[in-house]
Amino acid sequence: MHRPGRCTALLVVAAVLAGAPALLVPTAGAPASAAPSSPGDEGGTKKLRDALESASRGHIEATAKLNSSKKRQSQLGTQLKELETRIATLTQEVGVIAAETYRRGRLTPVSALLNSASPQSFLERAAGLEMIAQRDDKQLRELADSLDQATRAKNAIDAEVREQQRQVEIIAKKKKDAERALASVGGNPSGGLISANSPLAKPAPRNSDGSWPKESCSIDDPTTNGCITPRTLHALNQAKANGYKRHTSCHRDGGGGEHPKGRACDFSAAAGGFRNVDATGGDRTYGNNVAAFYVKNASRLGVLYVIWYRQIWMPGNGWRAYNGNGDPASDHTNHVHLSML
Known part of the structure; x- marks a missing residue:
């Protein structure tokens, strides 16, 4: 070939x-x-060749992981801000629900239905209580879920920060490896x-x-x-x-x-x-x-x-x-x- x-x-x-003997190379007239x-x-x-390849490849791979981690951290940061805004809104809504419950004097479904003046009023109150219960339950579930997501996002951000530090250390090591190999x-x-x-x-x-x-x-x-x-x-x-x-x-x-x-x-x-x-x-x-x-x-x-x-x-x-x-x-x-x- x-x-x-x-x-x-x-x-x-x-x-x-x-x-090694002197290298034979073509003459200028070749x-x-x-x-x-x-x-x-x-x-x-x-x-020497292996050292150069390892150092260069290691640097490139660590840099790619570092950039990927930074991108992921940025995405998590945006997600966390959105969650914190949602948590603030839900917290306010749940506070309103709590205040209404307090003003009602701990009104229970049973007492509300017993005080109905007619069968029609009974049905209307039953339907209203169901809607209130569904609304209140939904808000509380959303708040709990948002708080859980925020905690997981914060933990993930902390993990990305640790990963970035690890890759920075690898990059520094690969640079020194290359310098040692090239010294010769x-x-x-x-x-x-x-x-x-x-x-x-x-x-x-x-x-x-x-x-x-x-x-x-x-x-x-x-x-x-x-x-x-x-x-x-x-x-x-x-x-x-x-x-x-x-x-x-x-x-x-x-x-x-x-x-x-x-x-x-x-x-x-x-x-x-x-x-x-x-x-x-x-x-x-x-x-x-x-x-x-x-x-x-x-x-x-x-x-x-x-x-x-x-x-x-x-x-x-x-x-x-x-x-x-x-x-x-x-x-x-x-x-x-x-x-x-």
């Missing part, structure tokens, strides 16, 4: 620690369509690429609770003869729809990382395809724009991380310095790498 789109991230640690070369996967150790390949905060002028992508489908549905490598990859996930295809198509149409390669057989899972794509900076040279001029601008596009639309598309020009972007950590082993492929200076949830 043809294997374009080899993304070589995080190589320096694996190469140094394992004493065919322009050749994919970025790598020792067999996205680069770095499996431990640079990791210092960098200026990064963020552009307010980047176009907005059409959001990918989410679950009703805001989480991302689980997807497999089930869609034909239009860039290779492999497969990708529906969400990855959506992200790829959104880039094309917004004018980013240079050579792209997504699926790759074998190795580790996201490419074999159909959850990653490499975007060539050069117009003619992947080249083993650092992008400059218009090519670098194109790469900047692709990277900025996916960063701006990360929450809309389900972006796990983006690597470009010795920098990596992860949700919660922003852009961080990222050093490969010095060649354009591993330093990602000739292509933008996109990993998806």
